[in-house]
Amino acid sequence: MAVSFEDISDELDVFGLGDDVDDNQLQKLQEICQSYNINANALVNQWMAFSASRKVDLDTDNIEIFDREWLPKKLSVSQQTPKAKGKSFLNKNTINSALEDQLEIIGSYATPEEKSQIAQAAKRQLTPENNNNKNKRFIGFNGSPAVKTFSPTSLSPASATPSAKFSSRSNSGETVFKFGNLSGHSWQGEGQGCKVSYYDESSCLTPQMKYMFQKMMDKAGALNEMIEDMSQSLQNAHGIEDFGHLALPSQELVTVSGRICCDSIGRLNNQSVLLEGSRDSSAGKSISLDLSELKQYSLFPGQIIACEGVNNTGKKFVVKKIFESQTLPHPESPGEQENAKLLRMMVAVGPYAPSDGIDYSPLSDLIKVINRDKPDCCVLVGPFVDTKNSTINSGELQETYEEIFNKQMEEISHATHGLGCKIVIVSSSRDAHSCYSVYPQPPYSLSTHFSDGSKKSSAQVGITKDLIFVSDPATLVINGVVIGLTSTDILMHLTKSEISIGQQGAGLDRMGRLAQHILHQHSYYPLYPAPDDVNIDYDLWETSARLPVTPHILLLPSDLKAFAKDIDGCCCINPGRLTTGLVGGTFAQVVVDTLALRSSSSPAAACAVKIVKI
Incomplete structure (x- = not known):
């Protein structure tokens, strides 16, 4: 069917x-x-x-x-x-004669009873006398070499098995989404190069940073300052004279501000919404919100809002109106003297191997595209050694996580050397080789210990200056174009936490609304409390995870559907992941007209984006 x-x-x-x-x-x-x-x-x-x-x-x-x-x-x-109606397609003879790879495929279609037979057969396949067959399974992938000396075999560890589903795909190179004016723009560059720097050098993280040493009072102070800063921004935007105490009874309309919270453990709903005020305006008190008189709203835990209403009893605040939050101003456009030409970028997000093995053919195919199109800059977002990969989780690798990562970086550096393309490597908390389980996360360091006891620097493992390692999140300036990015899947976390009633924003769908939250809350990660797998250091968050300006381009990698949208003049892009499970995913190609960027009031109007199947 x-x-x-x-x-x-x-x-x-x-x-x-x-x-x-x-x-x-x-x-x-x-x-x-x-x-x-x-x-x-x-x-x-x-x-x-x-x-x-x-x-x-x-x-x-x-x-x-x-x-x-x-x-x-x-x-x-x-x-x-x-x-399933007829006789079982599995029996003792067919199971015993099946190879291990075939057992895995057959198992995906088996009934629970048949799966138990398969498990027993798999054990027999892996007995000591069959070790030779087991080793035959782990053969490197000998694909056609890319430009220079790059090949998938050199990128993948010796134990890598090619993914049949990925190699058999038929839609490679297909454009699945377009944004902006694509006419008149060539996606292929000439390797003109670019200059990459942080927007604010004082916010840079280093691999030697100390983290998770925050005291409870320091964390509380950072959270309180978030409320006060956003409240001041809302007050200026809407001409609000002063904010009232949200817990004091009042028969007249009063305007209050604070952070959205949930009154219980679980997902926020319209009956469990609390508003927590700041120390100055409300002594840190919180109160339940009655949202029944609102026709539309979109709220999530951690969101800082200003609202107008009445509080007859001092125990429940009846909301009449929620004031719309505002974005930060856009940065200055590139000056006349600064690379008055097109900026061509490629953006790809890990994992770079299918989830059932560590064959990096998807990454090798991406590098072939880089060699063909010669962009000025390529942003590669982790994970590179994915903790969700079944082979990496098995603990049966012959190499350390660091060695696998270093090998990828070395091959990427060699394969792109001489192209005039800067490669920006963005940290990810899903990378097994990184010891930093913290947000914000510092950039990767390649000065590592190897399994043979040696220690090598970036230069010793063959990394060139074209590879630039940046933190998660980061606000970068590339040829005068300000680009904000984070590898943490904030869009997925928001969609699991948000409640939304009515149409929010002019022409915005769910993806646009989620991206708008980030811009309106002036933070790469506005959700509070964060999920269990996101460990936020709020001392570092305060200095390195807040938006200094509304960037020209905002990169928001996510498991959600890939998109590119104009959100309040900012070009917001989710390029998708290079692999999704066992199959190939997508990456993004971006062209920015820096001349148009100077003359347009909306930076997104100067951008063209296409999402492409790998």
Whole structure:
């Protein structure tokens, strides 16, 4: 039964979930339809029953549980695939004769009983007498070499196995999204090079920094200062005379400001919204908000707002109006003397290998594109040694994480040397080789110890000056164009935390609204409290994770659907990930007309973007 992405998306739209699903999740749902021979309507009905009974959101992990635990029990025999009706396609002879790779493929279509047989067969395949067969499986990928001396074999460790799904893709090079005026612009450059620097050198992090030494009073002070700074910005923008005490009873309209909080553990909802005031205006008190009189709002924990309403009892603030927050001013456009030409960029986000192995063919294909198009700058965002990769998690690698990372950097440096292209490497908390589990995260350092006991510097491992390591987040200036970026998936974290009623903003969809939150809150990571896997040092956050200006371009890598949008004059881009699971993903190509940037009031109007399949 042929079920398209559009069929599934349309059925999800009926329940208001159409915007919550990305291409990777749609592909998994499509595979489920094919496996069980059901249509999109039956699939979505089963999902709604599953999600309601278990109270879970629509994400990749829950879809796998839905497929593994729910559907085999709930679907009748007539709804399942024809092969499930007849005799089992697995028996002792077929299992014993199957190779390990085949067992993995067959297992994805097996019933729970058959999977237990497969597990036993897999153990037999890996007994000592079959060690030679096991080693045959780990063969490097000998693809055609790229420009210079670069090849996938040199990039991937000896234990890398090529991903069949990635190598068999048929849509390589396909443009899946366009933004801006693409006519008259050539995506291929001439390797003219560029100058890369931090917007504010005082906010730079170093690999030697100390982190997570913050005291509770210092953290509280930083959080309080966030409220006061944003309140001052809102006061100036809307001409508010003064903010009142949010916990004092009042029969008249009063304007208050503070941080949105949740009154319980769990996701924010319209009955659990609290507003926490600053020390100066409200002595740090908090009060429950009644939002019933508002026709539209969009709130998330950590958001700082100003609102008008009444507080009859001193226990609940009835909100009549929420004042719209404002963006910071744009930076000055490039001057007349500063590279009055096009700036061509490429942006790619890890992981750079499929999730079932450490074959870096996707990265090698990307570098071939860099060699072909010769951009002025290429931004490569981690992870490079992904902690979510099953092979890396297995602990069976022959090399250390640092050696794998250093090998990638060395090959990238060699393959792009002489192109006139600067390579910006952005840190990621998902990188296994990095010891910094903190946000903001300092740039990577290549002065590392190797498994043989030696220690080598960047120059010794062959890294050229064309590779530039920057922190997460960072505000950079590239040929006069200000670019803000963060590798942490703040868009995904916001969409899991936000409540939104009514249409927010002129022509903004969910992705645009999430990106607008970041610009309006003047922070690369405005969510508070953060998820458990994001460890924020608020001393460092205060100096290195706040937006100094509204950048010309804002890079927001995410697992959500790739996009490029004009948000309040800023060109916001999610390039997608270079690989999504076992299949190839996307990267972004950007052209900025610096001449138009000087003359236009909207920097986004000077940008052209296309999202391309790797």
